[in-house]
Amino acid sequence: MDVFEQSEYERRIERTKERMLERELDALVITDPSNMNYLAGYDGWSFYVPQAVIVTHERDEPVWVGRGMDANGARATTWLAEENIHSYSDDHVHSPYDLHPMDYVAGLLDDLDAGDGTIGVEMDAYYFTAKSYQRLREKLPEASFEDTTLLVNWIRIYKSEQELEYMRQAARIAENAMQAGLDAVGEGVPEYEVAETIYSALIDGTDDYGGDYPSIVPLLPSGDHTGTPHLTWTDRRFEDGDPVIIELSGCRHRYHSPLARTTFVGDPPEKLTNTAEVVIEGIEAALDAAEPGVTCEEVEQAWREVIQSYGIEKEDRIGYSMGLGYPPDWGEHTASLRPGDDTVLEEDMTFHMIPGIWQDDVGVEISETFHVTATGAETLAEFPRELFST
Amino acid sequence: MDVFEQSEYERRIERTKERMLERELDALVITDPSNMNYLAGYDGWSFYVPQAVIVTHERDEPVWVGRGMDANGARATTWLAEENIHSYSDDHVHSPYDLHPMDYVAGLLDDLDAGDGTIGVEMDAYYFTAKSYQRLREKLPEASFEDTTLLVNWIRIYKSEQELEYMRQAARIAENAMQAGLDAVGEGVPEYEVAETIYSALIDGTDDYGGDYPSIVPLLPSGDHTGTPHLTWTDRRFEDGDPVIIELSGCRHRYHSPLARTTFVGDPPEKLTNTAEVVIEGIEAALDAAEPGVTCEEVEQAWREVIQSYGIEKEDRIGYSMGLGYPPDWGEHTASLRPGDDTVLEEDMTFHMIPGIWQDDVGVEISETFHVTATGAETLAEFPRELFST
Incomplete structure (x- = not known):
């Protein structure tokens, strides 16, 4: 074919x-x-x-x-x-x-x-x-x-129906890999073992098709390293009290569907739980705001208004258009969800929205890949939006 | 550490x-x-x-x-x-x-x-x-x-003892991954399943340490595609009569030790067996020739003289210096084992020697990563040098 x-x-x-x-x-x-x-x-x-x-x-x-x-x-x-x-x-x-x-x-x-x-x-x-x-x-x-x-x-930046189909297939792979990764994290488990579990799921794909190699390796910053988003896995073992951010992408015929979630080794402290709730409320507000005719900066603004209502001040790029990619990146380098980007959202654009909040160097990141439909935004993956724990 | x-x-x-x-x-x-x-x-x-x-x-x-x-x-x-x-x-x-x-x-x-x-x-x-x-x-x-x-x-191009140690660790990982890959190939098995098995072994590493991501994904051209060395895995299933070349590298702290072997789904035809014997004799002659004071082109010449004695004419680059690397490559882009390269081999250089012979679009590749010692060349991996079959 x-x-x-x-x-x-x-x-x-x-x-x-x-x-x-x-x-x-x-x-x-x-x-x-x-x-x-x-x-x-x-x-x-x-x-x-x-x-x-x-x-x-x-x-x-x-x-x-x-x-x-x-x-x-x-x-x-x-x-x-x-x-x-x-x-x-x-x-x-x-x-x-x-x-x-x-x-x-x-x-x-x-x-x-x-x-x-x-x-x-x-x-x-x-x-x-x-x-x-x-x-x-x-x-x-x-x-x-x-x-x-x-x-x-x-x-x-505009995706055809066939391109969207490959991105949806990649989303199915991403869901499987995220579940496998979250299940694998635990006290005493080495980072590489979780990376291996995720990679394995990314390439095994689903019952119907395999996965392609993603343009970026799975990233799983943990502990103090949640503030170092681009370090890759090591031999270090997860410890009780570690927050762990998992960012990965399924890939199908070079089309990606990235997904990030945060988990915690042990019982998460209230501060982290609260931060996660703000991130979830923020990303949901931004997803609600995304629809044809709205600008990229307006989507970021919806996120920012939520976090500001909790006293958090930050103006970041929270997403970018993406799809087809080769190492070292799956981003398209065109539209970004950030202040100053007045690109107007149109039907069949696709973005990875990846906002996060770091407090005292400990962060929560929760992301969604979404497709701009005729009337709004539809996430490609269906995966619970919550702070996980082991 | x-x-x-x-x-x-x-x-x-x-x-x-x-x-x-x-x-x-x-x-x-x-x-x-x-x-x-x-x-x-x-x-x-x-x-x-x-x-x-x-x-x-x-x-x-x-x-x-x-x-x-x-x-x-x-x-x-x-x-x-x-x-x-x-x-x-x-x-x-x-x-x-x-x-x-x-x-x-x-x-x-x-x-x-x-x-x-x-x-x-x-x-x-x-x-x-x-x-x-x-x-x-x-x-x-x-x-x-x-x-x-x-x-x-x-x-x-000159490796320290610690760099060589990481490359040896990478070689242990490469051996495990090659064995896993060869065991996984079989009639009806999809390519991605073999890729998954190899990746899993590359990151799982050994009992003592995990593996880093290699700078190039495992490549496994098969069937007609042994003549397309850089295509990556697909959903295609291996068929009886497919030759399969597996090229991979273990990686440890970004130091690589690549390894390639060829296998066959079913009983290999005599022609392929004979070709493999020529490749093995050729790579062994080239490894024997490698020692301090010899030039890169003299190493290639040792290979070429063997294949010429079987009536095969080809002048290729059969290897290159390598070690530390990031995607998209683990090569150092300096010395190459090929006609015209008069770089003199010195102690503690490391090369990946990857000669191959294609006849009627069906190829055999067998490779070794070697370290130039004081008196000769030592391969980092210990892995049988033969044509495998399922």
Whole structure:
């Protein structure tokens, strides 16, 4: 089975070309692996070497370019004709010969009659290094370059029915993995054992399908470390009195549905229970506020008004648009739920809302992935919104 | 327990400063997460936002700079004094305000009296985007920039006793995971189930310690897909007659020990058995050739002479230096075992040697991670070198 119908890829290309026209671009060089997947269907762990998908107005299909040994992977996963799959030889990889993969890409842009045109590049995308840009410029002195970092990401913000279906499948996986993780946490249990249990559930998936690898590993900051959200598991054993935040995501065909919950080893102190109640009231107010026509900052405001009513002052980003992703991130880097972001919510956008409150370095985080429907917001996972304990 | 003694970090900084002197650099801006870990000890899944470790001659310690919410993670994992931990506010992240994290880094370089000096940047390192470089240049018009992409990587090529110890621990994990993976492959078993079994073993580790997440997910190309080495697992079920290549790595404190083996669902055809024998003879010849004083290309040549004696012509990179790593790669991008690489092997270098032979699109890959000792090469894992079958 193909992951999407060809017509869906064609619509994506059409929208991309419309934006290229607005920006007066002759060619678009897409290097973000998520955007490469979105336009061409390409899916492989090969983003550790330079690769790209190139869109030009003259061609109906984009062109995939990557390492020679990955061309078969492009044939297997993209919807592209053989003539649109190009690859460089292995002496371009970590080359001692002053060869760089972007030298080949520059030659290809020339062949596509775009070498002296206006070329869009994703200046701030993962894996588009400073060197990649420098080599493209050196090899194409007649070209002019435009920064098109989020051009495709803004198209991705609207999800199709098939994309939503994969995100719902990812939500089923996330529910299973969260339950398994909460069940595994306990006094004396090493962090890695909980991480193993979660990973296992993430890949085992459901009775009907397996799970893909998530773009971010499961995070489970605990104890003093709930204030260090991005440290990964260690050999440390959970102790009585540890708060533990579990943040994970199910993944299906690279589409994510992240979920976070907080648990406590032992009997949670009243302060933590109270904090959790504020977080729950806040996230529910923000979910209630989310609907087409409302801005991202208004959603954050609904959260903030709740916590302010309890005397808590903080202005944070509490969420972001997301969906398709590769390591190191599942976020789309476009709209954020935070003060100053006046992006208007529209039907079929999807966000991960992850607010939290830390007091005396001990925090509670509870998150939901939601889909903006015609009339409101629907969470993808169904999982109890409460402070758990072991 | 700290991952390394402070004296080990100090030696790393000393060697880095020596190379900075040779290159006449006033400051070095390290953005590769592996190099940040190597110099400062920093370990967190935060490389999806810009961050850096800065080395200057005047300071004994490097300076860590990252996102505000990750400063606690830097306090928890680095050996640095509080004054050397700096962080930017969250409005720099995917900013709608035309703020970029590198604006803050530029200001910090100014504060460190390096804003008008010669600054080394890792032009081709993961996560150092074209935009990051552009912003640094714009904000520091008086500075001159030098490309120092592999400066720290070439220091990392020599492993200390403690680093080797972590790689040996990773090898124990790799052995367990490989055995579990080989046992799990079978007719009708879905690929994701084998991936789950392997991941589980990688994180469960051994009786004495858990495993860290590997920088590359386990890969298990099978059937026709043994020719697409970087596709990840799917819902597909293994069929009788499938060759399956398993490539994985144990990981301990971010140090890797990769291992690859090939198995077959059912009775392997004679052609595959014969191919496996050539691969085994070839890798053993190359391991025998590896010792201090020999060049990388001579090691590859030992492999090539064996396969040529069976009438197989191919000139490939069959290995690379490796150790410490973060997604998307565990390779160090310095020395490669391939024609044209005249790097001389020295004691305490470590390589992953991963040769393979494909015939009619069906391949055999068998790999070993080895340590260059005073007199030869020692594989880190002890795992039978043969073609497996279910």
